[in-house]
Amino acid sequence: MATLGPSIDQLIQALRCLPGVGPKSAQRMTFHLLERDRSGGEHLAEMLSKALANVKHCQRCRILSEEDICSRCNDSSRREDQLCIVEMPSDVIAIEQATHYQGQYFVLTGHLSPLDGIGPEALGIPDLIARFDQKIVTEVILATNPTVEGQATAHYISEIARSRDIHVTRLAHGIPLGGELEYVDSGTLSHAFAGREKY
Amino acid sequence: MATLGPSIDQLIQALRCLPGVGPKSAQRMTFHLLERDRSGGEHLAEMLSKALANVKHCQRCRILSEEDICSRCNDSSRREDQLCIVEMPSDVIAIEQATHYQGQYFVLTGHLSPLDGIGPEALGIPDLIARFDQKIVTEVILATNPTVEGQATAHYISEIARSRDIHVTRLAHGIPLGGELEYVDSGTLSHAFAGREKY
Numbered sequence: 001m002a003t004l005g006p007s008i009d010q011l012i013q014a015l016r017c018l019p020g021v022g023p024k025s026a027q028r029m030t031f032h033l034l035e036r037d038r039s040g041g042e043h044l045a046e047m048l049s050k051a052l053a054n055v056k057h058c059q060r061c062r063i064l065s066e067e068d069i070c071s072r073c074n075d076s077s078r079r080e081d082q083l084c085i086v087e088m089p090s091d092v093i094a095i096e097q098a099t100h101y102q103g104q105y106f107v108l109t110g111h112l113s114p115l116d117g118i119g120p121e122a123l124g125i126p127d128l129i130a131r132f133d134q135k136i137v138t139e140v141i142l143a144t145n146p147t148v149e150g151q152a153t154a155h156y157i158s159e160i161a162r163s164r165d166i167h168v169t170r171l172a173h174g175i176p177l178g179g180e181l182e183y184v185d186s187g188t189l190s191h192a193f194a195g196r197e198k199y
Numbered sequence: 200m201a202t203l204g205p206s207i208d209q210l211i212q213a214l215r216c217l218p219g220v221g222p223k224s225a226q227r228m229t230f231h232l233l234e235r236d237r238s239g240g241e242h243l244a245e246m247l248s249k250a251l252a253n254v255k256h257c258q259r260c261r262i263l264s265e266e267d268i269c270s271r272c273n274d275s276s277r278r279e280d281q282l283c284i285v286e287m288p289s290d291v292i293a294i295e296q297a298t299h300y301q302g303q304y305f306v307l308t309g310h311l312s313p314l315d316g317i318g319p320e321a322l323g324i325p326d327l328i329a330r331f332d333q334k335i336v337t338e339v340i341l342a343t344n345p346t347v348e349g350q351a352t353a354h355y356i357s358e359i360a361r362s363r364d365i366h367v368t369r370l371a372h373g374i375p376l377g378g379e380l381e382y383v384d385s386g387t388l389s390h391a392f393a394g395r396e397k398y
């Protein structure tokens with residue numbers, strides 16, 4: 001087995017924690033960094049450590065944030081009565097870029113997946129219930145992914161919201177089924193958001 | 200412009216130094232690391248810093264190595280009279296995995312590219328000439344990429360070697376033109392290596 005030494009092998013292996021990076025691309029990345037872009041590599045190591053140290057989750061909406069309460073949750077110009085529920089931080093970015101939504105968000109950081117041991121607790125549902133019970137939110141907008149798991153999660157949350165007399169909507173049809181929200185083009189996403197339906 | 204704060208934005212930006220990583224994949228990698236694999240991210244930052252600190256170039260063959268002289272150059276069981284010249288460290292790995300070659304290597308770390316200011320000095324040609332002048336090498340095997348630049352580089356080196364009465368061969372036809380050596384399947388590469396031709 002041809003090898004270039006432990007530090008190189010370990011870096012190739014470590015790069016494989018990145019999504020979409022197999023053995024061949026990890027090797028290519030390693031040679032690129034060591035052979036052609038050492039300053040880029042040093043900068044990457046530094047920014048990675050910095051982000052891991054500084055970035056936590058907003059205590060209110062659970063999005064990735066460097067502050068205890070994120071800038072959106074702290075923005076008093078945003079409506080308090082609308083709450084949009086998404087799976088991932090990237091979905092918030094996508095909706096903010098595509099729509100004029102000016103309400104609140106709640107980031108589940110995933111979807112219900114009993115086989116993987118991901119239940120309501122892991123998605124912050126108890127916090128969400130506490131939020132409903134403050135009786136400020138009057139509309140919940142379900143924007144989970146249009147996958148089987150995303151829809152099951154939306155259904156679960158809709159039952160809880162409806163039992164508290166909260167109006168529940170979901171994004172309008174138009175989003176391709178089986179896709180992931182962050183890959184939907186912004187025209188479609190904007191349209192689906194504006195035309196959201198009662199759930 | 201929707202953003203999640205400076206540390207996250209900087210990490211997304213820093214990841215783009217990796218080959219093949221555009222804005223969308225950099226964002227996806229960032230969210231994956233911060234949301235789902237922090238220990239993988241910490242390990243990556245550590246291995247990256249370690250490799251950048253420990254890995255230099257072999258003083259003899261210029262391959263990436265943690266030692267001043269790499270394990271292959273230090274291996275006294277390998278033939279001293281054959282010298283295989285490649286563009287990149289990954290080409291050495293590919294040849295070692297595909298063939299039974301037991302001679303020496305010299306890694307140019309690129310090819311002649313006058314427009315980018317990459318001349319003979321940057322490719323270590325003076326060291327290569329010094330090596331030729333030791334009169335130990337009797338066969339130079341040119342294994343640069345079958346691209347225009349790789350072939351021009353091979354031609355340049357062949358002239359130098361021939362003026363010193365060194366036998367010059369190149370890998371046999373069979374390697375697809377315009378491709379990169381490291382992506383050639385190992386059967387083709389092995390065949391081309393065994394059937395190398397006089398240059």
Ligand SMILES: [Zn+2]
Binds near residue numbers: 060
């Ligand atoms: Zn927040």
Ligand SMILES: [Zn+2]
Binds near residue numbers: 257258261269270
């Ligand atoms: Zn060496």
